[in-house]
Amino acid sequence: MRPGLAKTLEFADAQLLRRAPLPRSYSNYLGRKLFLFLLTVQGLGAFALITLGVLLKKFRVAPNVMKPLVRREIFRAGMGLLPMFMFVAVALGFLVIGETVSTLARFGAINYIGTVMVVVVVRELGPLLAAFLVLARVGTANVIELGTARATGEVEALETLGIDPVHYLIVPRVIGMAAGVFSLTVYLIIGALVSGYLCAFLQDVPLTPGDYFKQLADSLGWLDFALLALKTVAFGFFIAIVTCYHGLAQPLRLDDVSRVAVRAVTQGIVVCVLIDALFIFLYLVA
Amino acid sequence: MSENPITPVIEMHGAEVCSMRDNGLAVIEDVSWTVAPGEFWVVAGQEQSGKSDLMMMAAGLMTPAKGSYRLFGIETQDFGESELADRLRVGFVFENGQLFNRLTIAENVALPLQYHKDLPLGAAEEKARALLELMGLTPLADITPANVGLSWLKRAALARALILQPELLLLDNPLNGLGAHHAKWWLQFLDQLWRGHEHFGGKPMTIAATAKDLRVWKNDARRFALLRDKKFTLLGSWKDVASGDDTIVMELMEASMETTTFKKE
Numbered sequence: 001m002r003p004g005l006a007k008t009l010e011f012a013d014a015q016l017l018r019r020a021p022l023p024r025s026y027s028n029y030l031g032r033k034l035f036l037f038l039l040t041v042q043g044l045g046a047f048a049l050i051t052l053g054v055l056l057k058k059f060r061v062a063p064n065v066m067k068p069l070v071r072r073e074i075f076r077a078g079m080g081l082l083p084m085f086m087f088v089a090v091a092l093g094f095l096v097i098g099e100t101v102s103t104l105a106r107f108g109a110i111n112y113i114g115t116v117m118v119v120v121v122v123r124e125l126g127p128l129l130a131a132f133l134v135l136a137r138v139g140t141a142n143v144i145e146l147g148t149a150r151a152t153g154e155v156e157a158l159e160t161l162g163i164d165p166v167h168y169l170i171v172p173r174v175i176g177m178a179a180g181v182f183s184l185t186v187y188l189i190i191g192a193l194v195s196g197y198l199c200a201f202l203q204d205v206p207l208t209p210g211d212y213f214k215q216l217a218d219s220l221g222w223l224d225f226a227l228l229a230l231k232t233v234a235f236g237f238f239i240a241i242v243t244c245y246h247g248l249a250q251p252l253r254l255d256d257v258s259r260v261a262v263r264a265v266t267q268g269i270v271v272c273v274l275i276d277a278l279f280i281f282l283y284l285v286a
Numbered sequence: 287m288s289e290n291p292i293t294p295v296i297e298m299h300g301a302e303v304c305s306m307r308d309n310g311l312a313v314i315e316d317v318s319w320t321v322a323p324g325e326f327w328v329v330a331g332q333e334q335s336g337k338s339d340l341m342m343m344a345a346g347l348m349t350p351a352k353g354s355y356r357l358f359g360i361e362t363q364d365f366g367e368s369e370l371a372d373r374l375r376v377g378f379v380f381e382n383g384q385l386f387n388r389l390t391i392a393e394n395v396a397l398p399l400q401y402h403k404d405l406p407l408g409a410a411e412e413k414a415r416a417l418l419e420l421m422g423l424t425p426l427a428d429i430t431p432a433n434v435g436l437s438w439l440k441r442a443a444l445a446r447a448l449i450l451q452p453e454l455l456l457l458d459n460p461l462n463g464l465g466a467h468h469a470k471w472w473l474q475f476l477d478q479l480w481r482g483h484e485h486f487g488g489k490p491m492t493i494a495a496t497a498k499d500l501r502v503w504k505n506d507a508r509r510f511a512l513l514r515d516k517k518f519t520l521l522g523s524w525k526d527v528a529s530g531d532d533t534i535v536m537e538l539m540e541a542s543m544e545t546t547t548f549k550k551e
Contacts, residue, residue, distance in 0.1 A: 062401045064410075153384040156306070160345050160378035161398045161446070162370050168401075 040267070047245040048238075051174055054166045066172065073176025077138045077236070078183050085184050088133065089191025097121065097196025098203065105205040113207070114215025121192055122224055123283065128276055130185040131235035134177060135268045139243040142173055143264045146247025147257035155248065169248060174240040181236035182229060223286055231279045235272055242268045293359040295454050295492045296321035296344055300353030303336055303343050312351060313339050317518040319511065323453070326480045327494040328503045330521075330538045331513030337496035338381060340513065341458045344494065345378045358454075374402060377452030381459045383439035385431040385446070392418060392427040395445045402450065417445050420485055421475070437468040444472075448479075451486050455479065457495035461502060469502060477505075500527065500538045512538075 097117065104113055146169060149155055158165045197212050246264035296319060303314040313336035321327055331337045342348060343355065346362050355362045358372050365373065385394045395418060396410035403410070418427050421441055426434055434442070440460060447455065457476075461469045476495070482488040497503055500510070510521040514534050521527045527535060 062404055064404050064406050065397070065401045068407075149387075152387075153380060153382070154386055156342065156347060157380060157384040157386070159347055160376070160380075161401070161450075162373045163398070163401050 043249065044241060044245055044267075047249055048241045051166055051170050051241060051244075054164060055171050055174065058164065058167045058171070061167065065168070069168070069172035070175050073172045074179050075176075076141075077134055077173075077176045077180030081134065081137055081180070081184060082187065084137070085130070085133065085188050086191055088129065089188045090195040092121075092125070092129070092188070092192040093195025093197075094199045096125070097192055098199025101196060101200035101207070102203045102205050105200070105207065110205070110207060111215070113212065114217075114219035117193060117196070117216055118219040118224060121196075122189055122220065122228060123279075124276070126189040126192065127181075127185045127228065127232050127235060128272065130181055130188050130232065131239060131272045132269065134181050134184065134236065135239045135243070135265060135272070138177065138180070139239050139268050140261055140265060142240070142243040143247040143261040144257055146244055147260055148254065150248055150250075151254045151257065165248065170240070170244045173244055174237055177240040178233045178236035181239070182232040185228070185232045223283070227279055227282060227286075231275065234275050238271045238275060239268050242271055292322070294320045294356070295323055295325075295358060296494065297356040297359075298350070298353065299355075301343070301350035301355050302352035303339050304348065304351050305336075306339050306342050306348060309348075309351075313516065314513060314518055315516050316353070317350075319518060319520070321454075321492060321494055323492050324480075324490045325492055325494075326476075326505075326508045327511065328500070328508055329494065329496045329511045329513060329518075330498070330500050330535070331496065332498065332534070332538070335513040336516070337513060338458050340518075341378070341456050341494075341496055345376055345456050346373060374398075374450050375453045377447030377450070377455045379440065379443045379447045379455070379457045379460060381462060382436065383431070383443035385439060385442060387431055390428050390430055391423060391434065391442045394431070394442060395449050398446065398450050414445070414449060417449060417485070418442075421445050422471075437464050440464070441468070441471075444475075448486070452491070453489075454492045454494070457493070459496050459498065462498060473502065498538065500535070 097120075100116060100120070101113055104110055104116065149169070155165045155169075158168055193216065197207075197209060200207060200212075201209075243264045246260045246267070250260070298317045298319045301317040301319075302312050303317060305311040305313050317340070329337060329340065339348075343350060343362075344357075346357055346365050349355065349362050357365075358375060360369055360372055385391070386397070389397065392411050392414050393407075396405075396407065396414035399405050399410040399413055400407060405413075415424065415427055418424050421444070423438065423442055423445060426438055426442070431439055431442070444457075444460075455476075460472055460476075464472065476493060479486070479491045480493050482490040495503075503510075504524055509523060510527050512519045512521050512532070512535060521530065521535065
């Protein structure tokens with residue numbers, strides 16, 4: 001790791017605080033939690049900025065090593081999850097969209113199907129569900145792999161070889177997850193919308209495929225496409241940052257890895273929800 | 287870099303070495319150590335005496351908490367991206383090898399070449415396999431580290447450290463846990479490197495190793511130092527070591543280890 005990076009990110013105080021006995025008063029307990037939260041935010045922010053800096057500065061460094069790593073991460077966080085995502089897309093279509101379409105048809109609100117689908121599936125459910133699934137499947141693996149690498153000294157080994165651990169270990173994961181969440185969200189949305197119509201069709205809802213997809217197309221604006229892309233890339237980027245930060249940026253022993261994995265997943269969910277809230281605000285403002 | 291031919295390879299003055307795991311904990315204080323090009327140093331110490339931390343600081347992985355440390359004449363506080371070429375003049379072998387578990391032995395050895403010389407995997411592996419053959423590791427080339435014993439792992443770690451042909455080789459307790467056969471191979475191979483191995487252009491290599499057992503390192507050409515009670519003490523040549531009456535040194539010389547059961551050829 002470059003000089004100072006380890007020191008910037010290793011919050012010995014945070015480790016001490018986490019392992020300290022519970023304080024006697026409730027206000028002290030809250031104060032400690034708040035302090036830990038601020039330290040985590042500071043650490044995540046610093047780690048995100050460092051990663052972005054390395055990504056931009058070393059974009060063309062060692063392409064013979066980095067390209068296969070990036071391809072592998074894109075497969076791991078994208079193509080490799082496609083079968084599971086297709087299953088979830090079909091389930092989502094049948095369980096949620098099919099039900100919604102048939103209910104709207106029962107109340108004669110069939111003209112609002114496009115708007116409802118765009119708001120529910122394209123803007124909210126699709127991206128968030130994709131992010132959670134990638135976090136669960138790949139994010140957890142990131143923490144465990146990097147935590148183990150850190151605990152067994154592989155990170156120090158990279159440094160002795162003059163290889164920047166952020167460049168070699170983090171950058172491919174960040175690119176892979178950002179690309180993976182974006183593309184899987186697109187597949188999830190398409191799969192859910194198609195299977196949702198199939199479900200409605202099976203329930204004899206009086207809606208032709210042409211009308212259904214015309215309503216969807218009419219309800220989608222350029223802002224939906226732009227914000228969907230931005231949101232899913234942000235999800236992927238921050239899931240990678242949170243999981244890699246917990247795996248790599250703190251000194252770990254092997255017995256810490258499972259505990260840190262749980263913390264990383266929890267924080268990953270919180271970060272995704274916060275990003276989602278930020279984008280809801282953007283939709284409302286725009 | 288404008289470098290004087292006699293610039294020491296390692297130059298520590300009053301350096302305080304902290305633990306790699308806990309930056310606030312000083313494990314060795316006031317280290318003053320100078321290693322000239324072409325020297326072979328053995329730093330002895332008992333368990334938990336700070337040998338690994340000293341080697342990691344010597345490799346530039348951390349800076350001294352106090353005092354100064356110059357590696358190839360450059361203050362390590364200033365080591366950054368622009369000093370990468372100087373960093374690559376150092377090869378480091380960890381006590382347990384620390385190979386990358388997802389890569390095969392050949393890929394592990396080829397990685398520094400691929401990364402720094404931007405070679406395609408095939409070309410880098412070709413060079414790596416030549417080195418693996420030299421070191422008797424060809425049968426293990428396509429196996430991942432998890433399936434290789436410690437003795438061979440350490441040898442593979444040495445191959446990885448040597449692939450970029452460093453000028454300074456740092457070894458953290460290289461003979462620890464090795465059988466007599468492997469220890470004998472290491473001592474002979476290190477001796478060849480120190481004198482200048484033809485595979486590496488015949489240029490003598492500067493070597494610094496840590497050890498728990500001094501006897502196997504017996505050689506008049508080597509220089510010795512001792513870590514004890516957070517202090518770094520220069521012992522001098524083997525004659526000085528053998529003639530001393532320091533209890534810790536005596537213990538280190540009497541340490542029972544299977545590597546001492548052979549006679550160096």
